[in-house]
Amino acid sequence: MHNIKEVRTRFAPSPTGYLHIGGARTALFSWLYARHTRGKFVLRIEDTDQQRSTEESTRAILDAMTWLGLNWDEGPFFQAERVDIHRAMVRKLVDEDKAYYCVCSPEELEEKRKRALAEGRKPKYDGTCRDKKLPPSDGAVVRFRCPQEGTTIVNDLIKGKISFNNEELDDLIIQRSDGYPTYNFAVVVDDAQMEISHVIRGDDHVNNTPRQILLYEALGYDIPQFGHVPMILGADKTRLSKRHGATSVMAYKELGYLPEALVNYLVRLGWSHGDQEIFSLDELIGLFDLGSIGKSAAVFNPEKLLWLNQHYIKSYPEDKLLDALNPFWNKLGLEVSDPDYGRHIIGDLRARAKTLPEMAESSTFYFTDEPPIDADAAKKFLTPEIAGHLEAIAEALAMIEDYSKEGIEVFLRNLAEARAIKLKTIAQPLRIALTGKTVSPGLDDVMLTLGKERVISRIRRTVSFIGSQPLP
Known part of the structure; x- marks a missing residue:
């Protein structure tokens, strides 16, 4: 048994695609809470959807987690490998009369649903098979016998207290007709058996929570604490999707973002600490708490991510x-x-x-020894009278002894003075000679990095280029 006081969080993605921004943020919050409390972070792959789960998606999710630096303490566990355990727990509930076999066909259920809606009732299962004590049979599903009165309270760590009337809840299917347990059931068994103390997940799961709490109680398990994180929206306030730009974590790697920038950005989508914008991972671990997660949806702002990325590239x-x-x-x-x-x-x-x-x-x-020269820049700056100045720079450079940042600065200033011209008269032509462009890092930096020989040879090439141009 694990120490009961130990915080144990988990991230449990379905391997039916890449790790998306929303999932990554949920994983990050779970990971940070485990690290902050010196607890454990468990990774479980929910691969019971046999049709849609792929090994490629699993690999993509693990790669994305690793790139972001979200290391796990236990796992990855695979839900599909635990199906026998889930089935045994379904049998336990059937034996204790807390669940029952149901043989209503999909067509009958659709008919009941339509009738309920037409009569203004909630389209929930009407309990046809609830008290028939049917034996297992081909095509039968197993339903959980949900209490029909009372309320189930969720004390959400982020949203506060939420009450659900049990009469509104369905006798939910816990095992499908193909013998596979459903998501809502498998997730309860797995979280309980892995002794997860805090379930932090997206708020699209809020409506599953009362049903899951009732399942924990029926199975005799301790109920974890739940925290539901608001969703992420695009700038137009609709749910974040591909039309807002890249949504998969690894797409950001390919677009040239640093993992630290993405982590810093994701944590600020919904969590804050005063007005601070930039956090190192160690700072986040020290400061992170669930109480500071906002209750409302966060808006994804690509400009802010770009700004953070620039900050991390600099440092x-x-x-x-x-x-x-x-x-x-x-x-x-x-x-x-x-x-x-x-x-x-x-x-x-x-x-x-x-x-x-x-x-x-x-x-x-x-x-490249011969960077292509921008035509407009050449027309504007590489004029015949400039050739003489450039030639003078190349000749004098060969003699310079202090080829340092300061030395180059002094050299260029002195040369301009000696030739009775302003420094800016030769700055752009020299920049174009060395880089082919009118925009580049500082001239002294570029000259230092390229080294004296490369600089002289590029200046001479440019002088020849000017000489070969037809006179206007």
Whole structure:
């Protein structure tokens, strides 16, 4: 037995697709609560839907959890491997007359539903087979004998107290005609046997909770505490879906977001600590509590996520950023054979990049000896009179001894002064010579990273380029 005081939370996704933003946030809240209370976090895969569950989805969910850093203490357990346990518990309820076999056909049930709706009644099962004491038979389902009076109270850790009238609840099916236990039943048995103390899940499960509490009581299990997290909406206040942009966690990895940025963003969708926006994982573990989760739905704001990603790119450890950037460089056919060169490139670009592909894209001029020169920029800045200034820079650079950031700054200032021109007269032409573009990191940074030889050779190439242009 586990220590009864120990907090045990779980995340129990169905492997019928990728891990979505909503599921990831629920997992994060469960994980943080377990870490905050020094409890245990259990991962269980709810794969009883044999038609829709796939191994590929399971792998995608585990990969996404790992990428986000949500490590589990026990599991992954697979619900489908526990079906015999669930069936044994169904038999126990039937033996104790707390559940019964029902042979009403889907057609009959549909007929009853229509009649109830037409008569203004709630379309719940009318109890035809409730007291028939039918034996098991092909095609029969098992229904839970729900109490028909009284109320079931859910003391929700997030929403507060919610009361349900038992007469409104259905004699819910706990085992389908194919012999498979239903979700609502299997989840109770599994949570109870895994001694889950706190069930934190999306508020689309609120209406399942009273039925589940009645099942816990019927089975003689301790009832866990429930906390239902409000849903995530798109900017138009409808439920978050593909039309609002990417909804799967791994899509954000491919779009060049850092896991820390996504975790920080997800936790702030519905949880807050004063006005603080940026949290490290250790801070979150220290501060997280269920009482600070909002009761209303959170709105997904891509701009805010982008802002956080930019923050994390700026402050990320260099080597980790290098690892994260590599796949995006490879996609562009670029390879960093010298990690030091890679670190310098990162140092130049990280202050202005919002995503990793954007960073990789803006770094291409570091990898080619002849970066393509933007035609409009050439027309505007690479004029014949500039060629002489550029030539002078190349010649003087060959002699410079202090090739440091400060040394380069002083060199460029002095050269402009000696030639009686403003620094900005040569700044843009030099930038285009080195990068092919009019926008880049600081000139001194770029010159330092490229190194003296590359800089001189690019300036000379540009002088030749100017010489080869037809005169206007």
